[in-house]
Amino acid sequence: MAKHWCLLVEDSPTMRQLIIFALKRIPGLEIVEASDGVDALKKLPGQKFDIMLTDINMPVMDGLKLISLMKNNPNYKDIPVVVITTEGGKEDRERGMALGAKSYITKPVQTTNLLKVVKEIVPGL
Amino acid sequence: MSELEDKENKSILKRGQEFLHLHQRVESFTQELLKENERLRFKAASLEQENKSLQGSVKTPPSDVLTERVRNLEQEKDELLKRYQQVEEENIDFAKRYLEIEEENNNLANLYVASFQLHSTLDFREVVQIVMEIVINLVGAEKFSLMLLDENKGDLYAVSSEGVAREKVPYIKLGEGVVGRVVQEGTGPYVAEGQKRSETTLAEPLVVIPMNIKDQVIGAIVVYTTLEQKEGFSPLDFELFNLLAGHAATALFASKLYSESERKLSTIQGFLDLLKQ
Numbered sequence: 001m002a003k004h005w006c007l008l009v010e011d012s013p014t015m016r017q018l019i020i021f022a023l024k025r026i027p028g029l030e031i032v033e034a035s036d037g038v039d040a041l042k043k044l045p046g047q048k049f050d051i052m053l054t055d056i057n058m059p060v061m062d063g064l065k066l067i068s069l070m071k072n073n074p075n076y077k078d079i080p081v082v083v084i085t086t087e088g089g090k091e092d093r094e095r096g097m098a099l100g101a102k103s104y105i106t107k108p109v110q111t112t113n114l115l116k117v118v119k120e121i122v123p124g125l
Numbered sequence: 126m127s128e129l130e131d132k133e134n135k136s137i138l139k140r141g142q143e144f145l146h147l148h149q150r151v152e153s154f155t156q157e158l159l160k161e162n163e164r165l166r167f168k169a170a171s172l173e174q175e176n177k178s179l180q181g182s183v184k185t186p187p188s189d190v191l192t193e194r195v196r197n198l199e200q201e202k203d204e205l206l207k208r209y210q211q212v213e214e215e216n217i218d219f220a221k222r223y224l225e226i227e228e229e230n231n232n233l234a235n236l237y238v239a240s241f242q243l244h245s246t247l248d249f250r251e252v253v254q255i256v257m258e259i260v261i262n263l264v265g266a267e268k269f270s271l272m273l274l275d276e277n278k279g280d281l282y283a284v285s286s287e288g289v290a291r292e293k294v295p296y297i298k299l300g301e302g303v304v305g306r307v308v309q310e311g312t313g314p315y316v317a318e319g320q321k322r323s324e325t326t327l328a329e330p331l332v333v334i335p336m337n338i339k340d341q342v343i344g345a346i347v348v349y350t351t352l353e354q355k356e357g358f359s360p361l362d363f364e365l366f367n368l369l370a371g372h373a374a375t376a377l378f379a380s381k382l383y384s385e386s387e388r389k390l391s392t393i394q395g396f397l398d399l400l401k402q
Contacts, residue, residue: 088354111231
């Protein structure tokens with residue numbers, strides 16, 4: 001089975017574990033963890049990622065800044081981004097989507113929904 | 126005989142021979158026709174015989190037998206249709222059950238991760254941080270505080286908070302107000318049903334989760350408001366409340382004890398080092 005790579009950017013180790021535990025149910029999906037935007041930018045060149053899941057509120061560099069930098073970089077602009085955040089307001093959602101996010105999931109995360117979104121975005125999963 | 130007569134006779138003889146030859150050919154052809162006729166007549170007779178024997182073997186059943194057969198087949202068809210509908214209903218039932226099990230599985234996975242994280246460290250600050258993360262990410266709380274019991278004073282004080290400044294969270298005496306009463310009774314999580322987000326205050330919160338180890342009060346998780354997108358509490362939330370009530374209490378208590386024992390050990394070690402000198 002072909003491997004697909006996912007970059008998970010989340011500052012909370014508990015939340016990272018929850019998401020990883022859920023995503024492990026998708027066969028062939030490998031996950032790389034990053035604890036904030038800067039950490040994510042360091043890990044992006046190491047692998048050709050099929051999807052990135054990112055929180056918004058993070059220390060050092062937040063998720064919106066990370067998405068903005070990625071979308072302006074020809075090497076990463078095509079990586080589909082899913083925002084996972086506590087910010088459930090309409091404006092937050094619109095801001096995330098305007099930056100180029102493919103999907104916007106609010107916390108608390110419903111595992112079924114998360115898996116559905118990832119499978120829809122990454123072809124071949 | 127004259128020469129003319131001789132020629133005439135020869136011509137007649139020749140024509141006679143030609144006629145004889147023609148007659149022989151016609152006769153031969155007639156013989157062939159007769160033979161073919163004989164063969165065909167024999168074939169017709171045998172086919173007629175075969176037809177008769179086949180007609181004898183195929184018997185048309187009486188109409189009442191056919192009617193009975195049709196009725197049986199109709200019944201059989203109805204039974205098959207009923208069975209098909211039953212299987213269809215069973216399939217829908219199985220699909221629903223599958224979704225329920227999937228949901229249950231997801232919930233158990235979340236509880237497992239929460240429990241695993243709570244007991245993953247003996248560092249008090251880390252345990253506090255993990256409790257906060259669980260309440261934000263799994264319960265979906267927006268404003269809340271983690272309160273611990275000061276055993277000397279008998280007060281509950283906020284050790285950490287989210288969405289509200291820790292200093293603003295008032296000290297609460299055991300037995301006083303909603304929080305004090307719920308924690309003292311220690312009967313289980315309190316949820317202010319039907320309370321609107323705007324109606325909650327620091328004194329009248331939305332949820333109080335008392336943390337106990339057997340009869341010993343450790344503290345409480347007090348939720349004032351939930352995230353905008355969270356609509357009410359699900360059965361998983363109540364499972365989480367119960368998990369937090371037990372596991373967070375144990376993890377906080379153990380890490381606190383460990384920190385104190387580490388501190389005492391370091392003090393004793395310092396004394397011993399001093400004595401050696």
